[in-house]
Amino acid sequence: MDAKLKKQLEITACKVRLGIIEGVYNAKSGHPGGSLSIADTLTYLYFAKMNVYPDKPDEKDRDRFVLSKGHTAPALYSVLANRGFFSVEELKSLRHIGAMLQGHPCITIPGVDMSSGSLGQGISVACGMALSAKISNDTYKVYTILGDGEIQEGQVWEAAMFAAHYKLDNLVAVVDNNGLQIDGNIKDVMSPYPIVDKFRAFGWHVIEMDAHDFDSIEAAFNEAESICGQPVAIIQKSVKGKGVSFMENNVSWHGTAPNTEQYEQAKAELEAALKALEA
Numbered sequence: 001m002d003a004k005l006k007k008q009l010e011i012t013a014c015k016v017r018l019g020i021i022e023g024v025y026n027a028k029s030g031h032p033g034g035s036l037s038i039a040d041t042l043t044y045l046y047f048a049k050m051n052v053y054p055d056k057p058d059e060k061d062r063d064r065f066v067l068s069k070g071h072t073a074p075a076l077y078s079v080l081a082n083r084g085f086f087s088v089e090e091l092k093s094l095r096h097i098g099a100m101l102q103g104h105p106c107i108t109i110p111g112v113d114m115s116s117g118s119l120g121q122g123i124s125v126a127c128g129m130a131l132s133a134k135i136s137n138d139t140y141k142v143y144t145i146l147g148d149g150e151i152q153e154g155q156v157w158e159a160a161m162f163a164a165h166y167k168l169d170n171l172v173a174v175v176d177n178n179g180l181q182i183d184g185n186i187k188d189v190m191s192p193y194p195i196v197d198k199f200r201a202f203g204w205h206v207i208e209m210d211a212h213d214f215d216s217i218e219a220a221f222n223e224a225e226s227i228c229g230q231p232v233a234i235i236q237k238s239v240k241g242k243g244v245s246f247m248e249n250n251v252s253w254h255g256t257a258p259n260t261e262q263y264e265q266a267k268a269e270l271e272a273a274l275k276a277l278e279a
Contacts, residue, residue: 068122149181
């Protein structure tokens with residue numbers, strides 16, 4: 001990856017993480033852990049890969065994105081705000097009554113292509129979007145991010161079978177493998193392993209990547225773009241709570257908002273990281 005682009009993406013991802021913490025703290029509820037683990041991937045998609053138009057969010061030829069793990073909306077909202085779909089200040093109103101940004105993505109929000117939150121349903125809708133593009137001879141790509149706990153849902157595997165059957169090579173599904181879900185370690189709750197082998201058995205082209213290394217991220221999405229006749233699954237190894245020391249690999253931050261002291265510490269850590277990147 002070009003060094004200048006990589007540094008800019010790292011800076012932007014840090015700002016996205018700050019937005020996540022800001023939103024969840026002001027909401028006094030939300031899901032910071034899984035939001036932080038997908039911040040780099042979302043940053044890459046919206047700032048380096050997808051064709052999206054902040055001034056024309058419904059443009060017909062735009063690439064589509066579905067956040068299948070909809071509870072990590074703070075990450076999507078922060079990326080959309082930093083990309084210019086709406087004001088970054090809006091993040092402070094997360095989950096407030098009457099506010100635009102509620103606990104799960106909604107299509108009334110500029111830049112959001114699907115209302116999501118019920119686990120397993122997002123990838124199914126993404127399949128429908130991809131098939132629609134095939135039928136209409138449209139060139140847009142469809143991207144979706146699932147949680148590794150989410151793939152315990154049977155509907156995910158129905159969608160996986162559907163995507164392979166219809167050869168949806170315009171669909172890329174990212175599985176965020178941070179290893180933790182609300183009830184604990186995924187291998188103890190209901191192990192989905194081996195994830196790679198399962199998607200391959202369902203007829204997908206599978207790529208593995210480091211979710212916090214932009215060189216790895218770019219290589220994975222570039223490979224995905226070269227695949228014909230198969231849907232692509234990118235299994236990303238990530239760290240839940242990435243970027244905030246006391247949240248990293250800590251399952252208690254799946255769905256807990258920081259108190260004031262924790263917010264100040266998280267903000268200070270991220271601001272220090274941002275300052276170092278911008279130096």
